[in-house]
Amino acid sequence: MPAPGHNVVDTERRMPGFEIFTFLFDNCYQPVVIQVPLCHINKITIMDTSANAIFPKGASAPADYFTGTAWVNTLVPNDAILHSVIANVIFEPGARNNWHTHPGGQLLIVTDGTGYYQEKGKPAQLIKKGDLISILPDVVHWHGASHDSELTHIAINPNTKNGASVWLDRVTNEEYNSARKG
Ligand code: MN
Numbered sequence: 818m819p820a821p822g823h824n825v826v827d828t829e830r831r832m833p834g835f836e837i838f839t840f841l842f843d844n845c846y847q848p849v850v851i852q853v854p855l856c857h858i859n860k861i862t863i864m865d866t867s868a869n870a871i872f873p874k875g876a877s878a879p880a881d882y883f884t885g886t887a888w889v890n891t892l893v894p895n896d897a898i899l900h901s902v903i904a905n906v907i908f909e910p911g912a913r914n915n916w917h918t919h920p921g922g923q924l925l926i927v928t929d930g931t932g933y934y935q936e937k938g939k940p941a942q943l944i945k946k947g948d949l950i951s952i953l954p955d956v957v958h959w960h961g962a963s964h965d966s967e968l969t970h971i972a973i974n975p976n977t978k979n980g981a982s983v984w985l986d987r988v989t990n991e992e993y994n995s996a997r998k999g
């Protein structure tokens with residue numbers, strides 16, 4: 818199995834094989850060609866995805882507000898003119914943040930991997946590299962990696978004068994696992 822933080826990026830499959838079997842038909846042995854599946858993977862290349870990361874991992878995400886392993890790199894700190902925070906967040910497979918709100922709203926730009934985004938009372942959405950998520954102020958939601966892939970997103974928190982994040986309950990395993998079904 819690939820180690821956490823690594824993706825299988827290349828597999829090479831052998832073509833299905835053909836073998837000759839001899840069968841008894843009408844008192845006469847006859848050769849019959851039968852296709853035999855031989856599709857086992859014979860080469861797996863492991864690549865460290867951090868080598869391709871746009872931004873370094875940063876600091877461990879606060880355990881009080883995250884379940885599993887995640888990393889937060891604050892790219893743009895808050896200031897008194899723009900009132901915005903931009904952070905790069907990396908979630909290892911299975912990791913997610915708590916239910917929370919942003920009084921000033923939030924924009925997520927997914928730059929790598931796949932994950933989930935869920936608003937309270939709605940089904941979870943599968944999100945992937947290239948997706949943009951616009952979160953209105955005070956909407957209760959969570960985001961995180963999918964079960965078997967990392968997720969990297971840039972989080973933009975505008976209007977920080979209203980407050981950045983209000984952290985609520987953890988996303989339980991039951992809630993997280995139901996996200997797989999959508
Ligand atoms: Mn959020």
